[in-house]
Amino acid sequence: MSETTQRPSGLPFLKGHGTENDFVILPDPDGLLDLGPEEVARLCDRRAGLGGDGLLRVVRAAKDEASVALADQAEWFMDYRNSDGSIAEMCGNGVRVFARYLVHAGLAEPGPIAVATRAGLRRALVAEDGPDGAPGEITVEMGRVALPGPDGIEVTVGERHWPARNVNMGNPHAVAFVADLAEAGSLFDAPLVAPEGVYPQGVNVEFVVDRGERHVAMRVHERGSGETRSCGTGACAVAVAAARRDGVDPAVTGQPVSYTVDLPGGRLVITEHPDGRVEMTGPAVIVASGTFDPTWL
Secondary structure, eight states: OOTTSOOOSSEEEEEEEETTEEEEEEEOTTOOOOOOHHHHHHHHOTTTSSOOSEEEEEEEGGGOTTTGGGTTTOSEEEEEEETTSOBOSOOHHHHHHHHHHHHHTTSSOSEEEEEEETTEEEEEEEOOOOTTSOOOOEEEEEEEOBOOOOSOOEEEETTEEEEEEEEESSSEEEEEEOSOGGGGTTOSSOOEEESTTSSTTOOEEEEEEEEETTEEEEEEEETTTEEESOOHHHHHHHHHHHHHHTTOOHHHHSSOEEEEEEETTEEEEEEEOTTSEEEEEEOOEEEEEEEEOGGGO
16 A cells, blocks of 8 residues: 555455356445555455455445546446466456355345446446345456457467467457366466467466366466466457357358357356357355454565
């Protein structure tokens, strides 16, 4: 925090996850927090902090310069940070957890919720809880997919090399199809991606195997976080890449296509529409809440 930021005696936080992609949630409706990369990294540290794959700051769109242009379309801005403190454009699982928090906190009702992100407006549809009290699944409009060049992208882990598909879901992805997910190795370190310079801001790398008809499984190395249990934008990128590999393009057929994507932390269903819009459906839960002493930072 900057020295000019007034520190409350205790800062509230929550923990939530979507298919085990977990986040520290910091309510900051009036945009009073000024968190730097080192402070975010400390909060996300799994041994010395609260622990998470990333951080979601919940702020009114009108109160943050990064989202004020969307304030007439969405009340809330999802300020997403990777676990190393770096800023990312979007996080699909994060949007679901963000929407779940808004309902949990009484800031929104189940149903459609607009969320401002650095990648633009995202719309979530929060289903009513089940009769047993189980949280309803959440469908998020993930925006339109882009398949930019160049061709000839290659991913390397150790001595293994695979061709990869460049997919952009508001953030960059390199999708490689492999024979066995174990071939990706530990994913403690970022896989090498060539040619150099094609992803100047870094890239999320997905490794994918087939499980059945329009059914795949994946692992992912997220830039700034390492391997995570799930990645929503990564699952979308994988579904689109799998569809093109399978010769399916909704823009050509005029029909939406859906793929089931299994991740280490759970299952997501991804639907691509003829106009390029991609939707993601899956769970999101809030698991804990509390306060922390800001002087610890």
